[in-house]
Amino acid sequence: MKLKSDEFSLRRLADPAEFQADLDLAGTSAGSLRAYMSAMQRIRLAERQLATGRRDGLIGGPVHLGVGQEAVAVGVSAHLRASDRVFGAHRSHSHLLALGSSVEGLFAEVLGRDTGHSKGMGGSMHLWDQPKGFYGSVPIVAGTVSLAVGAGLAAKLQQTGDVAVAYLGDGAVEEGVVHESLNLARIQDIPVIFVVENNLFASHMHISTRQPNDSTARFAAANGVPYQVVDGNDVVAVAAVAEELIGAARSGKGPGFIEAVTFRWYGHVDWREDIDVGLHRSVEELNNWRQRDPIRRLKDALLKAGMWTEQDDKALEAKLQQEVEAAWAQAMRDPYPDAAALLDRVYYQGDQA
Amino acid sequence: MSEKRPAYNYGTAILAAFEYLLGKYPEVFVIGQGLWSPWYVGNSMTDLDKKFGKQRVIDTPVAESACTGAAVGASLAGMKPIVVHPRLDFMLYAMDAVVNQAAKWSHMTGGQGHPGMTIRGIINRGGEQGAQHSQALHAWFAHVPGLRVVMPATVADARDLLIASVLCKDPVMYIDDRWLYDQEDDLPPVVECDLRLERPRCLRAGTDLTIVGSSYSTRLAMNAALELEKQGISAEVIDLRVLNPFYPEEVVKSVTRTGRLLVVDGGWGPCGMAAEVIASVMEQVPPCVLKKQPARVTLPFAPAPTARTLERAYYPTAELVVARAVGLVGS
Numbered sequence: 046m047k048l049k050s051d052e053f054s055l056r057r058l059a060d061p062a063e064f065q066a067d068l069d070l071a072g073t074s075a076g077s078l079r080a081y082m083s084a085m086q087r088i089r090l091a092e093r094q095l096a097t098g099r100r101d102g103l104i105g106g107p108v109h110l111g112v113g114q115e116a117v118a119v120g121v122s123a124h125l126r127a128s129d130r131v132f133g134a135h136r137s138h139s140h141l142l143a144l145g146s147s148v149e150g151l152f153a154e155v156l157g158r159d160t161g162h163s164k165g166m167g168g169s170m171h172l173w174d175q176p177k178g179f180y181g182s183v184p185i186v187a188g189t190v191s192l193a194v195g196a197g198l199a200a201k202l203q204q205t206g207d208v209a210v211a212y213l214g215d216g217a218v219e220e221g222v223v224h225e226s227l228n229l230a231r232i233q234d235i236p237v238i239f240v241v242e243n244n245l246f247a248s249h250m251h252i253s254t255r256q257p258n259d260s261t262a263r264f265a266a267a268n269g270v271p272y273q274v275v276d277g278n279d280v281v282a283v284a285a286v287a288e289e290l291i292g293a294a295r296s297g298k299g300p301g302f303i304e305a306v307t308f309r310w311y312g313h314v315d316w317r318e319d320i321d322v323g324l325h326r327s328v329e330e331l332n333n334w335r336q337r338d339p340i341r342r343l344k345d346a347l348l349k350a351g352m353w354t355e356q357d358d359k360a361l362e363a364k365l366q367q368e369v370e371a372a373w374a375q376a377m378r379d380p381y382p383d384a385a386a387l388l389d390r391v392y393y394q395g396d397q398a
Numbered sequence: 399m400s401e402k403r404p405a406y407n408y409g410t411a412i413l414a415a416f417e418y419l420l421g422k423y424p425e426v427f428v429i430g431q432g433l434w435s436p437w438y439v440g441n442s443m444t445d446l447d448k449k450f451g452k453q454r455v456i457d458t459p460v461a462e463s464a465c466t467g468a469a470v471g472a473s474l475a476g477m478k479p480i481v482v483h484p485r486l487d488f489m490l491y492a493m494d495a496v497v498n499q500a501a502k503w504s505h506m507t508g509g510q511g512h513p514g515m516t517i518r519g520i521i522n523r524g525g526e527q528g529a530q531h532s533q534a535l536h537a538w539f540a541h542v543p544g545l546r547v548v549m550p551a552t553v554a555d556a557r558d559l560l561i562a563s564v565l566c567k568d569p570v571m572y573i574d575d576r577w578l579y580d581q582e583d584d585l586p587p588v589v590e591c592d593l594r595l596e597r598p599r600c601l602r603a604g605t606d607l608t609i610v611g612s613s614y615s616t617r618l619a620m621n622a623a624l625e626l627e628k629q630g631i632s633a634e635v636i637d638l639r640v641l642n643p644f645y646p647e648e649v650v651k652s653v654t655r656t657g658r659l660l661v662v663d664g665g666w667g668p669c670g671m672a673a674e675v676i677a678s679v680m681e682q683v684p685p686c687v688l689k690k691q692p693a694r695v696t697l698p699f700a701p702a703p704t705a706r707t708l709e710r711a712y713y714p715t716a717e718l719v720v721a722r723a724v725g726l727v728g729s
Contacts, residue, residue, distance in 0.1 A: 130475055164508025173507040180474050181511060185498050191467025192499060198468055199475035202427060202453065209471070222494070225464030232459060382508075390509035391543050392643075393567040397592050 053263035058276060058306040059245065061333035067345035068281050075352045077123065081280045082347065083361060084122075085115040085340050088139045090362070090369045091148045095138070095155060095169075096316035098373070104155055108169045109136040109184075113278075113310040116339035117242050118143035120283025121210065121303070124291045125178060130196035130209040132189035133182030135170055136242075136309070140182065140212050146174040148369060152376035159386075160379040166390060186247075187213055187220035190239070194226045197237030197300070208294045209237040216247025218261045227268035227300070234299035238290055239265070241304045242277060248313045251325035265302035277305030278339040308334040404582040408556045411585060412442035412574060415560035416480075418588050420450045423478060426564060427454040429465050430482030430518075438484040439520065440579055466492035466517065470500045470569070473515035478564050486519040486573070487530045500569035501544035514567035516560070521575040521613070521664070523702060524709060532702035534664040536612070537671045539571045540642040546570040546593060547642035551616035552601075553583035555639060562593040571642075575614045575664070596640050598648040604634035606727050607658035609719065610649055610675050612638035615662040615695075622719035629720075631727050641671060646678035653679050657689035658726045662719055667696040690726050695719055 057063040070078060092112050098104045114136075122143040125131065133140040138151060146162065154161025155169045163173045170184040180196060183189055193211035200207040217223055218241060230237050241261050245252050252259050265272035271293065273286035283305055290301030310331065312319025320328050347353030406414065419426045432438020434447050434457040447455040458465050462483060469479035483489035489496075500513045523532035539547045546568050550556040556574060563570035570593065601616065602623050611619035616637040623633040634652050638644075653659045659679055661672035672694035679692065695714045703712055 130471075132471070161508075163506060164510070166508040167506045171506040173511055175474075175511065180471070181503070181507060183499065183506075185494055188494060188498060189467075189471075191464040191495060192471030192474065194464060195468030195471025195473075195479070196475040197471075199472040199477045202472075202477065203475075209475075221491075222463045222467065225459070225461035226467070228459055229461055229464045229468065233456070386508070390505045392546070392594070393504060393512050393514070394509065395567070397565060397567060397594075 053258040053260040055259045055274070055306055058274070059259055061308065061330055061337060064276050064278065065336045067342050067349060068279050070281060070346050070350055073281050073284070078343065078347060078352060081119050081123070082340070082343055083365070084119045084143055085280065085343070086361060087148065087365050088115045088119070088142045089340060090365050091142060091151065092138055094369050094373050096311065100316040103377070105157065106168045107314045108155060109314050110311040110316070111136045111139045111309055113334065113338070114242055114244060114307045115139055116280035116283055117240065117277045117305040117307055120280045121240055121287045123284040124288045125210065127176070127178045128205060128207045129178045130180050130193065130200065130207065131178050132180050132193040132196070132210065133172065133212045134186065134189065134214065134217065135184040136214070137172055137182035137212065138169070141172050141174060141179050144174070144177045144179050146177045146179055149372035149375055150174065152372050153379050156376050157381060158376060158379035159382045160376070164386070165382045166386065187217040187223050190217065190223050191226045194230050194235055194237050197230065197235040198233060200236055201234070206295045207236070208291055210240060211237060212240045212242065214247065215241060215243040215245065215252050215261055216255070218264055219255060224264060224268070227264060227270055230300040231269050234297070236294035237300045238294060239270070239300065239302045241302070243304050243306050244309050246309070246313070246326065249319065249322045253325065260304060262302065262304045270300045270302045272302035272304065274304045274306070277307030278337045278342065280339055280343055308337070310335060404584045406553050406583055406585050407579060408553050408581045409441040409579040411553045411557035412560060413444060415557040416443060416446055417449070418561060419564050420446065420454060425476060426478045426480065427456065428480045428482060429456040429458055429469055431458055431460065432484050433457040433482060439482065440576060462489050462491040463495060467495040467499065469515045469517070470495050470513045473513040474503070474511055478514060480516045480518055480564055483517065483519045485522045485531055486535050487533050489519055496545070496569070497542055501542045504568070505544055512567045513569050516563040516570045516572055518572045518574070521573060524577065524713070526704050526706055526709065528704040529701035536573050536641055537665045537669065540644060540671060540674065542642070544569070545642055546640070547573065548593070548640050549573045549613035549638065551578065551611065551613050551637045551639070553581050554585055557585060558588070558591060559596070559639065561588060562591050562596060565590060566593040573613065577614045578617065597645050598636050598638045598640065600634060600648060600652065601637050602633070602635040604632040604656065606632045606656060607660060607723055608634045608636060608649065608652040608656045609660045609662060609723065610636045610638060611662045612641060612671065613664060615664050618714060618716050618719050619662050621716035622723060625716065625720045626723055629724065631723060633723060644674060644678065646675065646682065649675060650679055650682045654683055654687055657687055659692040660719070660723055660726055661692070661694045662714065663694065663696050665697060666699055667694060668699065670696060672696050693722055693726055695722055
């Protein structure tokens, strides 16, 4: 009788002292690598701005920040196109921005302004930018996983070769609907990629206090869904598994599952580090995880390969910081929605045809 | 000399709507449990999978939540899905997809995302099925902004409101009742209508009291009205048809004329549809209009029983409606 499978253990991936070296860049073009660097840095600076804005009381609602996790969305998005259908959850700023969505639209949304991606009706937890392929994010845990399966089913029926992506966390796999979704996606051969950002925590609870194994890929295996477990702080590795599984989905082979192991530097919500609210989250652990920084590791590798200079790095950061600050300043000046927005958007208002 | 049998019954009218939609709109597909089996959905979906293919008429794993969520997601991607729940009781697993996702999507995306999808939930009760095979939960859904709720009472509405629901760009709960499936009628060719313009409808004019129903309760009200007529009481019957958003104008107009209101509902009383109808009317008619306090006929406040003797006591009948109406009109 077997009670626990060693097969589904993250082993070294869950040990923050490991995977701190710079990345193996083989097979990825310099152009792609620089684009990853830019995209990750843009997300990080934007989220730093949100942390500050929340700390200073300028943002009224909660923000769930993913600083430290940027490589996941950037690696996955490297193989997505605008006609794909991406769904997120409560910690989805990176999922949105990695698709090329505007920082200003995000800031305005988080600030509840009419110019926001969701016209100020959603805030940080209900993001939307369908023209960029971002179909929506919601804070109900696992709330969009089945929606992504449906958007993938639509792609299958429409025969477009598009895929759907469901970003979810290691906490979300504890929800029943995820298992229904994996099973349905498999049995219908639906082109949907489940991307689990396993950051080891659901709110304040470490995965060891919630699940018998620390690798969630066992649920993919149980449902016959091809999966890859990957260092989520290695953008090149994430992009490689995304290319494989997204490519298979596009060519009619059905769903895929990526478990990207990562860590959030901020706490569950807002700007604090939450080193005092849960089990297994100590200053030492956090500092160790900071050494597995996806941006620093890519930078070091690029420098070593001669594809990047310290000057390039500073120039990029300065340019992005300026963009972020300008976007923030503009969003702060933007108007709130009209009072009519309260009732006007409950039901569809346009022509039926 | 026997009359020619009407061409449709309530069940085949629903089937006709599916055939019309699947035939005309490639973006329509159907997903749910039991769709390849006649005993889940009566005669209302017979052979759809054979005519339109199992790709578009999808019988599913036992997964109400994922299937409903999938319909929401597919609608956001341009499809017009219909998700079928052969009993409302089983779709409670899907409440997040319905209430948190579908109903709120338009509002929380600033009017930009539109889950135009239809959830067909069937009320299938009686026959000693007991507490978890019997529920009529339309009032829950009527409470939620962003959803539309329709309950056809007639053969024509069974077909036409389903078509209107699927063509609507909002999420719609279409609730039909198996107790209505034997109603028969002839139907004119389909004329597509905009669900947003559909309202409660007066099915029978009367002068002494207004009886309001929806779905099977409307049938009870109509049968009661026939009996009341024999007793010299003239009952006006209003069929709600569309419960969310609820438009009380037709009922208000009627009560203003008759001065008496009896609401029949297939759900429970507290916070139910009958309560909403009465409250809406009371807010809009001057007190002097009412000749008697409004009344409601609902289920007893208990889960559905199993034993047939208790079932007989549980479900309202036309006789009960008649008795309550007589009580209101008095002598």
